[in-house]
Amino acid sequence: MFKGLSAFPLTPMNETGVDTAAFIRLLKRLTSAKVDSIGVLGSTGCYVYLSQEERLRVTQHAVEHAEGIPVMIGISALRTRDVLRLAEDAQRAGASGVLLAPVSYQQLTDVEVYTLYETVTQSLSVPLCVYDNPSTTHFRFSDELHGKIAQLQQVRSIKIPGVPKELEMAKERVKQLREHIPNDVTIGISGDPYAAAGLNAGCDAWYSVLGGLFPDICIGIARAALNGLSESAVSQSARLEPLWKMFQKYGSLRVVATIAEMQGLTDKPNLPLPLQSLDEVARNELKNVLSTI
Numbered sequence: 475m476f477k478g479l480s481a482f483p484l485t486p487m488n489e490t491g492v493d494t495a496a497f498i499r500l501l502k503r504l505t506s507a508k509v510d511s512i513g514v515l516g517s518t519g520c521y522v523y524l525s526q527e528e529r530l531r532v533t534q535h536a537v538e539h540a541e542g543i544p545v546m547i548g549i550s551a552l553r554t555r556d557v558l559r560l561a562e563d564a565q566r567a568g569a570s571g572v573l574l575a576p577v578s579y580q581q582l583t584d585v586e587v588y589t590l591y592e593t594v595t596q597s598l599s600v601p602l603c604v605y606d607n608p609s610t611t612h613f614r615f616s617d618e619l620h621g622k623i624a625q626l627q628q629v630r631s632i633k634i635p636g637v638p639k640e641l642e643m644a645k646e647r648v649k650q651l652r653e654h655i656p657n658d659v660t661i662g663i664s665g666d667p668y669a670a671a672g673l674n675a676g677c678d679a680w681y682s683v684l685g686g687l688f689p690d691i692c693i694g695i696a697r698a699a700l701n702g703l704s705e706s707a708v709s710q711s712a713r714l715e716p717l718w719k720m721f722q723k724y725g726s727l728r729v730v731a732t733i734a735e736m737q738g739l740t741d742k743p744n745l746p747l748p749l750q751s752l753d754e755v756a757r758n759e760l761k762n763v764l765s766t767i
Contacts, residue, residue: 475510475511475544475546475570475571475601476511476571476601476603476630476631476660476662476678476679477510477660477678477679477700478509478510478511478679478680478696478700479509479510479511479679479680479682479685479689479692479693479696479697480509480510480511480512480513480546480662480679480680480681480682480685481504481507481509481511481512481513481682481685481686481689481692482512482513482514482516482517482518482519482681482682482683482685482686483497483500483501483504483512483514483518483519483686483687484497484500484518484519484520484686484687484727484730484731484734484740484744485497485514485515485518485519485520485521485524485532486500486734486740486741486744487520487523487524487744487745487746488741488743488744488746489746489747491528492524492528492531492532493740493741493744494531494535496734496739496740496741496744497532497535497536498535498539499739499740500686500687500734500739500740501535501536501539501540502539503687503689504543504685504686504689505539505540505541505543507689507690507693508543508693509543509685509689509693510543510544510679511543511544511545511546511570511571512536512540512543512544512545512546513546513548513573513681513686514532514533514536514545514546514547514548515529515532515533515547515548515549515573516548516573516605516681517607517610517727518683518686518726518727518730519532519548520727520745520746520749521548521550522550522577523746523749524746526556526559526560526563529560529563530563530567533545533547533563533564533567533569534567537567537568537569544570544571545568545569545570545571546569546570546571546572546573546603547560547564547567547569547571547572547573548572548573548574548575548605549561549564549572549573549574549594550573550574550575550576550577550605551577552577552578552579554590554593554594557574557590557594558593558594558597561594561597561598562597564600565598565599565600569600570600570601571600571601571602571603571630572598572600572601572602572603573602573603573605573633574590574591574594574602574603574604574605575605575606575607575610575611576590576611576613577610577611578611578613581612581613582613584616584619587613587615587619587623588619588622588623591604591623591626591629592626595626595627595628595629596627598627598628599628600628601628601629601630601631602628602629602630602631603630603631603632603633603662604620604623604624604629604631604632604633605633606620606632606633606634606635607633607635607664608635609635617650617651617653617654618654620632620651620654620655621654621655624654624655624656624659625656629659630658630659630660631659631660631661631662631678631679632651632655632659632660632661632662633662633664633681634651634661634662634663634664634672634677635664635665636663636664636665636667636668636671636672637663637668637671637672637675637677638668638671639667639668639671640671641671641674641675641704644668644671644672644674644675645675645676647675648661648672648675648676648677649676652676660678660679661676661677661678661679662677662678662679662680662681663677663679663680663681664680664681664682664683666682666683666684666692666718666721666726667711667715667718667721667722669682669692669695669696669699669711670695670699670704670707670708670710670711671708673695673696673699673700673707674699674704674707674708680692680695680696682696683721683726683727683730684714684717684726684730686730687730687733687734687739691710691714694710695707695710695711698710713767714767716763716766716767717729717763717764717767720759720760720763724752724756727745727749728745728749728750728751728752729752729760731744731745731751732751732752732756732757732760733760733764735751736757736760736761736764
C-alpha cells in the first residue's frame with residue numbers, strides 16, 4: 475500500500491465538531507478516482523486538533539467509505555501512551571496501516587525517537603509509515619536513524635520531506651537514504667511542489683496534500699513518473715507552479731481548505747480555530763491562480 479499516489483484529504487470541521495458529510499464527500503472523490511491509498515489524520519487532516527474520540531470516528535468513517543482502498547491512519551500524539559491508544563483504535567477500526575511522526579513539545583533526542591517507534595511497532599499488527607516532517611515536529615532524522623528505525627518490525631515506508639528539484643541532486647538524496655534502509659521499505663515523497671522530482675528520482679510513493687482534493691490531477695503526475703515518463707511528470711507539475719507558490723506562501727493546509735470552501739465541497743469555516751482559511755485578498759489571488767491552471 476506504500477506505493478503510487480496516497481491522497482491526504484482535509485478533515486473539515488468547525489468548533490462544534492467534524493463535518494462528517496463533507497468528509498465523506500471528499501472521500502468519494504478519492505474512491506472515484508481510484509487513488510492507490512488514502513491517508514487520513516495527517517497534517518492536512520488536522521489530527522493534532524482532535525480528541526481521541528473524534529479521531530476514532532474519523533477513522534471509522536474513512537475505513538467504511540474507502541471502498542476497499544487501503545487507508546493509512548495518523549496516530550501521532552505528544553505522549554507514547556496516547557499513540558498506543560490511537561494505534562489500537564486504528565487497528566480495531568480496520569486501518570490498513572498507520573502513520574507516525576515524532577511529535578513533541580520538548581525537543582526530542584535520537585534515543586527518544588527510536589524508543590517511540592520501537593515501543594509502538596511492538597504493539598502493531600499493521601504496517602507503519604515513518605513521518606519525517608521537520609517543519610512541524612522540529613526533529614530532523616539522520617539517515618542513520620532512519621536506517622535503525624527501518625529495521626523495526628512493521629516499518630514499511632518513510633514519508634520524507636521535499637527533495638531538490640534538480641534531478642541528479644534528487645537522485646543522490648534518494649540513493650543516500652536507500653543505502654541505509656531495507657529493500658522492502660519504500661520511500662514516499664511529500665511536499666507537493668517536489669513530488670515530480672522525488673518520483674523521477676526513485677521514490678515509490680507520493681504522499682499528497684493536493685491529491686486529497688484533486689486526485690485525478692495528481693494521479694496523472696504520479697503515473698507518468700512511475701511509468702518512466704519523467705518529462706511528462708515534470709511538465710504536468712510545472713503547470714501547477716502558481717498553485718505550488720500559493721502552498722509555499724500561505725501553507726498547503728490553508729490553501730486546500732480555502733479551495734474546498736470555494737468549490738462548495740465544505741462549509742465555511744472548515745478549520746479548527748485558531749486556524750483560518752485565506753482572507754479575501756489571498757482568496758482572490760487563489761481564485762486567479764485556479765482560473766489560469
